[in-house]
Amino acid sequence: xxxxxxxxxxxxxxxxxxxxxxxxxxxxxxxxxxxxxxxxxxxxxxxxxxxxxxxxxxxxxxxxxxxxxxxxxxxxxxxxxxxxxxxxxxxxxxxxxxxxxxxxxxxxxxxxxxxxxxxxxxxxxxxxxxxxxxxxxxxxxxxxxxxxxxxx
Numbered sequence: 001x002x003x004x005x006x007x008x009x010x011x012x013x014x015x016x017x018x019x020x021x022x023x024x025x026x027x028x029x030x031x032x033x034x035x036x037x038x039x040x041x042x043x044x045x046x047x048x049x050x051x052x053x054x055x056x057x058x059x060x061x062x063x064x065x066x067x068x069x070x071x072x073x074x075x076x077x078x079x080x081x082x083x084x085x086x087x088x089x090x091x092x093x094x095x096x097x098x099x100x101x102x103x104x105x106x107x108x109x110x111x112x113x114x115x116x117x118x119x120x121x122x123x124x125x126x127x128x129x130x131x132x133x134x135x136x137x138x139x140x141x142x143x144x145x146x147x148x149x150x151x152x
Contacts, residue, residue: 004060004119007095011063018056047148051138053122061122061136068094068115068126069134080128082108087128091115101146116145 005012033039053061071094072087073079081087088103096115105111111128116139123145126134142148 001120004117007118008064008067011060011067014063015056015059018054018059020054020056022052022054047140047142047150049141051141053136053138057120057122057138058136060117060120061124064117064124065126065134065136068096068124069132072126072128072132078130080130080132081111084111087111087113114145 033042068091072081072090081090084103084105087105088098091098091103091113095118097118098113098115102115103111103113105128109129113124113126113128115124116122117124121139123137123139124134125137125145126132137145139145140148
């Protein structure tokens, strides 16, 4: 966390004092639905389950999402990158490490990125619209920030 705070001091300042642990109730697993079809759906999509975020991780994620949105040209999509290479360069310039497969898309209004916030988590996934949509989430239980493909 110390390295994260040095890399992103404005995020560290914004989130100082936030709890690093989850409330106790969040550790209790949710009960499965009683309807057989709904139960099967939940079981079949369990691989998409995300780890919960602590208040501090949520704060860091929200701060990074706002930082990235501003760095990409704002929520209206004006000034946003038009190619995967432009997006990769812009994210790298903002201080994020972009791995192979973290930026993808097929055109100027269909670009997506998936990042793990350096040195602290959580995950930040963005869709360059318009409008630009950036979501903060925990890692998938099967590992990593990329939504797993397939099923059980």
